[in-house]
Amino acid sequence: MRSVFLLNSHKxxxxxVLLLNxxxxxxxxxxxxxxxxxxxxxxxxxxxxxxxxDSITYGDGASNSSHRWSTLVTNALNLQEDNQAIxxxxxxxxxPVLANNGRDRYQQDxxxxxxxxxxxxxxxxxxxxxxxxxxxxxxxxxxxxVVAGLISAGIPPSHIVIGSPPYINPxxxxxxxxxxxxxxTKHRQYRDATKAIARRYHTKWADVYQYMLNRGASxxxxxxxxxxxxxxxxxxxxxxxxxx
Numbered sequence: 001m002r003s004v005f006l007l008n009s010h011k012x013x014x015x016x017v018l019l020l021n022x023x024x025x026x027x028x029x030x031x032x033x034x035x036x037x038x039x040x041x042x043x044x045x046x047x048x049x050x051x052x053x054d055s056i057t058y059g060d061g062a063s064n065s066s067h068r069w070s071t072l073v074t075n076a077l078n079l080q081e082d083n084q085a086i087x088x089x090x091x092x093x094x095x096p097v098l099a100n101n102g103r104d105r106y107q108q109d110x111x112x113x114x115x116x117x118x119x120x121x122x123x124x125x126x127x128x129x130x131x132x133x134x135x136x137x138x139x140x141x142x143x144x145x146v147v148a149g150l151i152s153a154g155i156p157p158s159h160i161v162i163g164s165p166p167y168i169n170p171x172x173x174x175x176x177x178x179x180x181x182x183x184x185t186k187h188r189q190y191r192d193a194t195k196a197i198a199r200r201y202h203t204k205w206a207d208v209y210q211y212m213l214n215r216g217a218s219x220x221x222x223x224x225x226x227x228x229x230x231x232x233x234x235x236x237x238x239x240x241x242x243x244x
Contacts, residue, residue, distance in 0.1 A: 046080035049073070050110050052102060053121035056166055056236070057085035061227025069228075070119065072237035079117065084109040091122035092142040094133045103142040111153045118150055119240060121208065123165035123190040124226075128173065128182035136186070140193040147201050160203040161243045164191035166236055167212035172225030206243035208236055 051057050051070035059068030074081040091102035102122050110118055126139045143162075151157055165187060173182035191209050198205030212220050212228075212235050220232035228236060 046078065047116040048082050048113075049077070049079040049117040049119060050082045050084050050113060050115040051119045051121070052106065052110060053085045053119075054089050054125050055085070055087035056124065056227060057119075057121050058083065058087050059085075059233075060087060061222040061224075061229055062233045063230050067230045067233055069121075069233040069236035069240065072234065073119065073240055076237065076241060082113060082115060084113075088125065090126045090129060090134075091146070092126055092134065092139045094131065094135075094138045094142075096131060096133075098129075103146060106146045106149060110150060115155070117159045117161070118155060119161045119163070120146070121163040121166070121236070121240075123194060124168065125179055127165060127186045127190045128176075128179040130178040130181040134181075136189045136193050139190060140196060143193065143197045144200070147197055147203060151201060157202045158204065160201075161206060161240055162194050162198045162203055163206045163208040163236070163240055163243070164194045164210070166208045166228060166232070167210075167217060167220065169218040169221045169225040172221075175225060204243035206239045208239045211235060211239035211242075 049070075051073075057068075057070055059065050059070070062068040065071060068083075070081055070083050070085070073079070086100045086105075089100045089102065090098050093101050093103040097104075102120075120143075122143070123139060126134060127136075147160065147162070150160055168182075168187075170184060173184075173187075174180050187209060191207065195205050195207070197203075212232065215235055216231065220228055220235050222229045222232070
């Protein structure tokens with residue numbers, strides 16, 4: 001919506017109070033304008049944080065969207081949430097190339113939306129995907145490209161937060177083909193990959209995996225053994241807020 005106010009250099013024939021009310025009403029129309037994009041709500045007056053990830057960032061496992069970790073973070077920091085997560089996606093663009101992978105969509109879903117802050121929580125589906133070419137190295141290389149691209153687009157490194165893949169109940173590693181090739185060893189390797197990229201580009205990093213492991217582990221995970229429950233989403237939020 002575009003609003004144009006024409007200010008006449010001559011004296012207005014309108015009563016000053018009526019003119020002021022008209023201007024205030026126009027400003028109010030702008031302030032309450034809402035743009036909805038999927039699960040996104042962008043309103044006037046707040047700095048925007050984009051949340052980029054898979055089903056956990058989308059909010060699966062939480063009792064409702066107000067309890068998902070991305071919403072909890074934005075409420076804590078008084079930011080405006082722009083949730084660009086897509087369920088059942090991976091970050092890496094590796095053959096077989098999966099639809100909506102993070103490497104292929106980050107320019108459209110992050111850079112073109114001009115956020116003030118970016119939170120990235122990817123890797124859990126990558127480490128579990130049963131594809132011969134899926135590897136920690138390919139994941140790290142594509143995460144490197146994404147983060148480098150964000151910084152080149154003008155997003156300060158200190159405004160980028162990368163989380164390690166969240167903890168899951170180990171039973172979940174062998175469930176839900178083709179996402180059934182995970183292990184604790186691979187999980188830790190992917191965690192280290194996220195840390196390596198964060199340290200290379202001096203972004204913030206949150207060890208979400210270890211934070212959850214130390215504060216309840218499987219009690220933070222829902223009955224599907226994968227997605228965090230409300231307590232798990234709260235733990236992810238806390239870990240992200242402690243990122244350094």
